[in-house]
Each structure stands twice: as structure tokens, then as C-alpha cells.
Amino acid sequence: MELVNKHLLTVVAEAALERRLLEELGGVGITGYTVTIAHGAGVRGGREGDIEGGNVRIECVTSRDKAEAALAVLARDYFAHYACVAWLVPVEVMRAEHF
Amino acid sequence: MDVVSVALANLVSPPVLAFALGLIAVSIKSDLRLPEAVYQAISIYLLLGIGIKGGVALREAQLGEVWLPLLVALVLGVVIPVLAFGYSAAVTKLDAVNRGALAAHYGSTSLVTFTAALVFLETSGQFVEGFMTTLLAVLEVPGIIVGLLLASRGRAEAIDWSASVKEVLSGRSIVLLAGGLALGVATGASGFASVEPFFGGLFTGVLTLFLLELGIVAGRRLRDVKQAGAGLVVFGLTFPLIAGALGVTGGLLSGLSVGGATLLGVLTASSSYIAAPTAVRLAVPEASPGVYLTASLGITFPFNLLLGIPFYYWFAGVLGGVL
Numbered sequence: 001m002e003l004v005n006k007h008l009l010t011v012v013a014e015a016a017l018e019r020r021l022l023e024e025l026g027g028v029g030i031t032g033y034t035v036t037i038a039h040g041a042g043v044r045g046g047r048e049g050d051i052e053g054g055n056v057r058i059e060c061v062t063s064r065d066k067a068e069a070a071l072a073v074l075a076r077d078y079f080a081h082y083a084c085v086a087w088l089v090p091v092e093v094m095r096a097e098h099f
Numbered sequence: 100m101d102v103v104s105v106a107l108a109n110l111v112s113p114p115v116l117a118f119a120l121g122l123i124a125v126s127i128k129s130d131l132r133l134p135e136a137v138y139q140a141i142s143i144y145l146l147l148g149i150g151i152k153g154g155v156a157l158r159e160a161q162l163g164e165v166w167l168p169l170l171v172a173l174v175l176g177v178v179i180p181v182l183a184f185g186y187s188a189a190v191t192k193l194d195a196v197n198r199g200a201l202a203a204h205y206g207s208t209s210l211v212t213f214t215a216a217l218v219f220l221e222t223s224g225q226f227v228e229g230f231m232t233t234l235l236a237v238l239e240v241p242g243i244i245v246g247l248l249l250a251s252r253g254r255a256e257a258i259d260w261s262a263s264v265k266e267v268l269s270g271r272s273i274v275l276l277a278g279g280l281a282l283g284v285a286t287g288a289s290g291f292a293s294v295e296p297f298f299g300g301l302f303t304g305v306l307t308l309f310l311l312e313l314g315i316v317a318g319r320r321l322r323d324v325k326q327a328g329a330g331l332v333v334f335g336l337t338f339p340l341i342a343g344a345l346g347v348t349g350g351l352l353s354g355l356s357v358g359g360a361t362l363l364g365v366l367t368a369s370s371s372y373i374a375a376p377t378a379v380r381l382a383v384p385e386a387s388p389g390v391y392l393t394a395s396l397g398i399t400f401p402f403n404l405l406l407g408i409p410f411y412y413w414f415a416g417v418l419g420g421v422l
Contacts, residue, residue: 014380016377016380016381017381020381037135080384081384081385082384
């Protein structure tokens with residue numbers, strides 16, 4: 001079995017940001033992603049959030065370069081004012097051409 | 100028509116009682132919640148239903164009776180947020196960004212408050228101009244834009260206007276309201292007859308279910324009211340009275356009936372919690388949702404629903420007798 005090294009970028013942010021964040025990911029060349037509705041608690045406590053409700057969790061498997069570019073955009077434009085966290089973990093994938 | 104009996108009739112209507120039940124459910128920490136998808140579906144149903152009914156009535160209306168109220172609504176759409184911005188400076192200690200965010204919410208309108216008022220007036224047998232829904236759609240947008248403009252003066256960086264305006268205009272409330280109006284105009288009364296059981300007969304029942312959920316949502320916000328400070332509470336309770344009185348007066352002067360003027364008062368007095376919060380959150384993230392959502396949803400919405408609507412109706416009746 002041939003496994004290739006990639007990175008999994010996970011962003012959890014308030015749901016209102018979903019469309020903008022996906023555009024930002026596209027801007028750094030990340031085109032594949034999975035979005036799930038999420039809820040939880042963080043440093044500011046549990047988010048009752050806006051009436052539209054909750055958070056989204058955006059996951060994408062990509063190269064380290066693109067993931068770092070995406071993180072740089074998040075740090076520049078989003079971390080300061082929005083409920084938004086992100087992390088990066090190395091993963092091994094099959095069918096590397098899918099990512 | 101005395102103010103107490105009007106207020107009592109409103110308080111014992113099923114939608115308002117369901118709202119109260121929602122508040123009680125939160126206070127006893129019940130697990131009652133409408134599923135998110137049901138909540139979304141109901142809000143689409145209400146927006147589309149209000150839009151279609153308004154469109155059917157708009158088709159019957161004469162241009163001569165519509166244009167002046169429309170103009171007054173547009174002017175109020177700009178004046179109300181400016182007033183909210185100034186008034187909040189007098190009664191709260193908030194900075195310009197947060198006051199701009201408040202202005203965006205109070206300048207825009209609350210569909211549910213409007214719908215509850217409409218049902219209340221219909222139950223009271225009061226005539227209402229059908230084109231009031233057009234005014235609802237017209238008043239939805241300018242307040243948000245003016246509020247964002249005011250908030251942007253307190254910020255270092257500029258707002259991305261093209262993105263913000265696009266998001267407001269393509270938001271589902273405008274698409275469904277404007278789309279529903281167009282649909283109603285196109286299909287007319289004969290077309291509406293085929294969907295009447297769904298959008299007419301069931302309407303108040305569905306609104307009752309929606310208000311149950313909103314009672315829960317507002318009840319959760321009530322906990323934040325304690326932290327919000329007395330100034331915000333004073334703003335949330337008194338600004339609707341000022342804006343509502345302005346709306347009623349403007350409505351009567353522009354030739355609306357007592358019912359129509361009441362609804363315009365409700366529109367100007369109510370504050371948005373669907374379209375505005377998203378627009379404000381994206382354009383002015385420094386503004387605190389703890390301030391604008393608490394004021395809009397935790398203070399002003401329950402106030403209007405329980406006491407404001409009958410008050411504006413009473414005021415329109417009294418003023419209508421004088422003018």
C-alpha cells in the first residue's frame with residue numbers, strides 16, 4: 001500500500017464565516033474540503049452564538065505550503081475578532097492525486 | 100378603544116402565550132428546543148407566506164396610495180438608525196462601533212414582530228393595507244447600511260462595502276420577501292386561492308410554533324441582560340417607543356389607515372435579529388454580539404411582542420382621531 005504524506009488543516013469558526021473562509025481557502029489553492037456543523041466550548045466559554053446557530057468545522061487535506069498560507073490568512077484577517085481556531089496535523093493518505 | 104383591553108387581548112393570543120411558554124421553559128431549564136432544520140424551514144415559510152400575501156394585495160393597490168407611504172418608509176429607514184446612534188450615546192456608555200451596530204439592528208426590522216402585529220390586527224378586525232409587506236421589504240435594508248456606515252466611522256480600517264451589500268441583498272430574508280412579493284403579484288388572488296390553506300389558514304398556528312422557539316432563544320438572552328448594564332436596558336425599552344411613535348405618525352400623515360400606521364410603527368420600533376446580526380458580524384467584527392443581540396432579542400423583541408404592539412395600535416387610534 002502506497003501512503004503519501006500530507007497535512008490535515010482543521011478550522012473551527014462561527015457559522016457566519018463559512019462562505020468567506022471557503023473563498024479564502026480557494027484563494028490559496030485549496031479546493032477540496034469537508035464542512036460539518038459543530039458546537040463546543042473554548043477559551044471564551046460555550047458559544048450560545050448568534051441565532052443562526054453554532055460553529056462550522058472545515059477540514060481539508062492539503063500540502064504543508066498551502067495549509068500554512070491558509071493559516072497566515074486566518075491569522076491576518078480572522079483570529080483577532082472572530083471566534084475561530086485552526087490546527088494542522090500530518091496525515092498519510094492513499095490516492096494522493098485526490099489532494 | 101382603551102389601552103388596557105387592547106393590551107390584554109394581545110397577551111392572551113396563542114402566539115404571545117407560546118412565546119411566554121418558551122420563556123418559562125428556559126427559566127426551569129427544560130430541554131425543549133425546536134430542531135434547527137425545523138426552525139429554518141418555518142422561518143422560510145413565514146417569509147415566503149408574508150411575501151406572497153403582500154404581493155397579492157399589492158396587485159390590487161393603486162400607485163396613488165402606495166407611493167407616499169413608500170417614500171416615508173424610505174426616509175424612516177435612514178432616520179431611525181441615525182436616531183438610534185445618537186440616542187444610544189445619550190443613554191449608554193458604548194463606543195461608536197457598538198452604537199453603529201445597534202443602529203444597524205434598530206434601523207432594520209423584525210419579521211416576526213411584524214407578523215405577530217399583523218395577526219393581532221386581523222384578529223381585532225382592523226383593516227390593514229396589503230402593501231405593508233412591501234414597506235417591510237423596503238425597510239429591511241437601508242437601516243443596516245446606514246448603521247454600518249455609522250459604525251465604520253469608529254473603525255481604523257474601511258468596511259468591504261461590495262461584499263457587505265451583496266451579502267445583505269442576497270440574504271434569504273430579502274430573497275424570500277422580494278421573491279414572495281413578485282410571486283404574489285404574478286399569481287394574483289385566483290392563484291393564491293390554491294395555496295391559501297397552507298399559507299393562509301395554517302399561518303397563525305405555524306407562527307405560534309415559531310414564537311415558542313423564539314421564546315426559548317430570547318429567554319437564553321435574558322441571562323445576558325444582567326451583564327449588559329442599565330443603559331442598554333433603558334435603550335432597548337425606550338427607543339422602540341420613540342421610533343414606533345415616529346413610524347405611526349409618519350404612517351398616518353402619509354395617508355395610511357390606523358391599521359397600516361400601526362404596522363409602520365411596529366416596523367420602525369422593531370429591531371432585526373436575522374439579517375442584521377450576520378451582516379454586522381461580518382462587516383464589523385469588533386462590535387460585541389453581547390450588546391446588539393442582547394438588546395435586540397433579549398429586550399426589545401419581548402417588549403414589542405408583549406406591550407409594544409398594543410401600544411402602537413392604541414397610539415395610532417388616538418392620533419388618527421386627532422389628525
